[in-house]
Amino acid sequence: MSELTIKHALSDDGSILKISVSGKLAIDTAEDLKNLLVEKSGMSNSIQIDLSELKELDIIGIQLICSACHTNLNLKKHFNFTGSMGQNVKAAVAVAGLGGKINCKYNYDLPCIWSGGIN
Amino acid sequence: MSSPQEQHIATYREEAGELLAELETSLLDLEENPQDSDLINRVFRAMHTIKGSGAMFGFDDIASFTHEVETVFDQVRNGKMQVTRALLDLTLQARDQITVMLAASAGGPPADTGRGQHIIEGLRELLPAVVHAKTTPVSELVKASETDSHNRTYRVRFRPIPEIMTTGTNPLNLLKELQELGTCETIAHFDAIPLLDQLIAEHCFIYWDIVLTTSSGIEAIKDVFIFVEDDCDLKIDLIDDGSVLDSDSSYKKLGDILVERGDLSPVEMHKIVSMQKRFGEILVEQGIVPASKVQSALVEQQQIRQVRQERTTAAPAAEAALSIRVPAERLDHLVNLVGELVTVQAHLTQIAGNRNDNEIISVAEEVERLISELRDTTLNMRMLPIGSTFSKFKRLVRDLSAELGKEIDLETTGAETELDKTVIEKLNDPLVHLIRNSIDHGIEIPDVRRAAGKPVKGIVRLAAEHSGDSVLVTIRDDGAGLDKERIRAKGIERGLITATSELSDKDIYNLIFAPGFSTAQKVTSVSGRGVGMDVVKKAIEALRGTIDINSTPGKGSLITLRIPLTLAIIETLLVRIDQSYFVMPLTMVEECIELTRADVQAAHGRHLAHVRGELTPYISLRSEFEITQNQPDIEQIVILSVAGKRIGFVVDDVVGEHQTVIKSLGKLYRDVRGISGATILGDGTVALILDPGLLMHSVLQVEQEQFG
Numbered sequence: 001m002s003e004l005t006i007k008h009a010l011s012d013d014g015s016i017l018k019i020s021v022s023g024k025l026a027i028d029t030a031e032d033l034k035n036l037l038v039e040k041s042g043m044s045n046s047i048q049i050d051l052s053e054l055k056e057l058d059i060i061g062i063q064l065i066c067s068a069c070h071t072n073l074n075l076k077k078h079f080n081f082t083g084s085m086g087q088n089v090k091a092a093v094a095v096a097g098l099g100g101k102i103n104c105k106y107n108y109d110l111p112c113i114w115s116g117g118i119n
Numbered sequence: 120m121s122s123p124q125e126q127h128i129a130t131y132r133e134e135a136g137e138l139l140a141e142l143e144t145s146l147l148d149l150e151e152n153p154q155d156s157d158l159i160n161r162v163f164r165a166m167h168t169i170k171g172s173g174a175m176f177g178f179d180d181i182a183s184f185t186h187e188v189e190t191v192f193d194q195v196r197n198g199k200m201q202v203t204r205a206l207l208d209l210t211l212q213a214r215d216q217i218t219v220m221l222a223a224s225a226g227g228p229p230a231d232t233g234r235g236q237h238i239i240e241g242l243r244e245l246l247p248a249v250v251h252a253k254t255t256p257v258s259e260l261v262k263a264s265e266t267d268s269h270n271r272t273y274r275v276r277f278r279p280i281p282e283i284m285t286t287g288t289n290p291l292n293l294l295k296e297l298q299e300l301g302t303c304e305t306i307a308h309f310d311a312i313p314l315l316d317q318l319i320a321e322h323c324f325i326y327w328d329i330v331l332t333t334s335s336g337i338e339a340i341k342d343v344f345i346f347v348e349d350d351c352d353l354k355i356d357l358i359d360d361g362s363v364l365d366s367d368s369s370y371k372k373l374g375d376i377l378v379e380r381g382d383l384s385p386v387e388m389h390k391i392v393s394m395q396k397r398f399g400e401i402l403v404e405q406g407i408v409p410a411s412k413v414q415s416a417l418v419e420q421q422q423i424r425q426v427r428q429e430r431t432t433a434a435p436a437a438e439a440a441l442s443i444r445v446p447a448e449r450l451d452h453l454v455n456l457v458g459e460l461v462t463v464q465a466h467l468t469q470i471a472g473n474r475n476d477n478e479i480i481s482v483a484e485e486v487e488r489l490i491s492e493l494r495d496t497t498l499n500m501r502m503l504p505i506g507s508t509f510s511k512f513k514r515l516v517r518d519l520s521a522e523l524g525k526e527i528d529l530e531t532t533g534a535e536t537e538l539d540k541t542v543i544e545k546l547n548d549p550l551v552h553l554i555r556n557s558i559d560h561g562i563e564i565p566d567v568r569r570a571a572g573k574p575v576k577g578i579v580r581l582a583a584e585h586s587g588d589s590v591l592v593t594i595r596d597d598g599a600g601l602d603k604e605r606i607r608a609k610g611i612e613r614g615l616i617t618a619t620s621e622l623s624d625k626d627i628y629n630l631i632f633a634p635g636f637s638t639a640q641k642v643t644s645v646s647g648r649g650v651g652m653d654v655v656k657k658a659i660e661a662l663r664g665t666i667d668i669n670s671t672p673g674k675g676s677l678i679t680l681r682i683p684l685t686l687a688i689i690e691t692l693l694v695r696i697d698q699s700y701f702v703m704p705l706t707m708v709e710e711c712i713e714l715t716r717a718d719v720q721a722a723h724g725r726h727l728a729h730v731r732g733e734l735t736p737y738i739s740l741r742s743e744f745e746i747t748q749n750q751p752d753i754e755q756i757v758i759l760s761v762a763g764k765r766i767g768f769v770v771d772d773v774v775g776e777h778q779t780v781i782k783s784l785g786k787l788y789r790d791v792r793g794i795s796g797a798t799i800l801g802d803g804t805v806a807l808i809l810d811p812g813l814l815m816h817s818v819l820q821v822e823q824e825q826f827g
Contacts, residue, residue, distance in 0.1 A: 058289060071315040
């Protein structure tokens, strides 16, 4: 799959903005997700992103997610991930040097909530 | 006792010999698979080691000669040259030249330097022009290559320009490539990634610290970044050169690493050190260094410590090694001692039996069990895979088929089959003869093969497999097969058989073992002089082995050698005739039956016995060895299977199984046919080891001479 598909919706009680990303998150598609995140983050104080359907991820995609996480944590919002990442995505994260051992200064120097967190 | 240096030199010679054998095999394999990078690397490594170790132990001539060949293969390894027939021919010649140089260093005839020079010039001509002009002194290369084998650890900081991905470069691919070079820890730094609203989506803001332990060298690391040199900040530092075997596996302190990386100033470091807290924690707490950088430094510290720890523990293990090299003569001595021990043990068992003392019998039994185990272990130590001999033949087939204008492949199976070292050595010459015969007489020239509807390329198959206490070595070719009529005619011409003789196919084939027998219409440099098959047969028989021929006209020939696993100790059947003892190989024994005087009379003096409805010929060993006294009324026939035929040997008494330590007979008895050696029994009596095949043959010969 070479396209990026983004779906977003508020949870039933309106407290969580759920964003699910599928397909390819890379240099040629990342702008769309960035725009959505910039536009819609204000809808909720809690953002949950689902990358389980993501098939392809490059450095640009990785840093976009990192920036979104960083931005929202800066705004004292809750930013979290759901679902389990696919093998390709996990491999890209490992090659990039995230591999669960990175402590994040925006996350109280705890392991990265994305690469070192629940996934 | 030789000095350590002399021992090292001896070890070098041995190892170089093995490497040269490996080199030959790899080169021949490379001829079939010229693109195989593993083989190219193997060839390169073999020459590299011969050269490096040669220079180390003073074999400068070998080192500099090998260097020239290595230079060429370096180009092949780097994809700048193709493997060609000319290159392989020259490299094989170079390999032979090194073999001669090695032998010369051990007192052999001197190597022909002119030939060496000729090979080097040939190799140089093959080199691409640029390399040809650029020469490096061998000493420098040796020095550089020695350290190449060490694992070294590098710290790489890779900071691409933000626009790197817009030029089509994917940093993930570079990181992946780097990770493939060795043990790699990659730490990504995210502190430069802007907030979403300032983020230019297609720009890369991440940068990396990589700690890489590799044997590939700094050039390999630089090669990874070769196309992005202008699009990144790249800093590569050697942080562990892998050469020091330090019992202390510690590494720099965290603060030192950060200062060295430029992530912390020395002033800040001293300030932090003065506080009584963990260094990294303070740095992060006070925001002096981001957590990711502290973590990256800690990863470096941990990796280096681990690498050093592994090196420290691996070094003694490597020294202790999993195998040790023992001179063959020491093993021979050990086998001799075990042989003596087996004889003494037989004596002990006999004494224990005579005394009828249960305690001594029990000890004797225990000693027997232990010695039996010791014997097997000792004999196993001398076992070598026959493959080392096989690999030589590949070269033989290659060179000989080219010389004769034939296309022949050698296929080998069972190279891992083990045989006693001495047996393998003695098997070499007979096998050379047999393979040469297959190539020269067996396999037809391409035109003839084509006309016969056969594949142009002939095949010689060399195989080895275990069969009881023997190894079967077969040489099969898909050539024309033996020409029965021509052999028969030649046999009549030479007076080996009469024109009216009725012979089976096998009997006809066996004529080729007669001395000087040849059906070749022309004498070539390879064969046809009639020197060979009788020598082969003698050599195989000297190994207490047998040789068997099968052939199908137009389809090819099969020669089967049955060779005993060892020449030192064998299982035998001990028999007695009056006061004399004899042993015969137990594996040949089929059964024992009684022979009464009535049986002899019933056969009207013919040496034939009825065994299960079949007439079985027998030889009276009494008559053979002219023992006339004390002939018992009931004798024993030991029936043996000799070359596929059942034949009996009449003795007074069958004593039982016996572990026979083979002692060779003196020069005086060298030509006694039918006796292959002697052994000492427990009470000191000497028993002769019978060679049933030769015994049968000599009896037949005598009968033929007597009765025509």
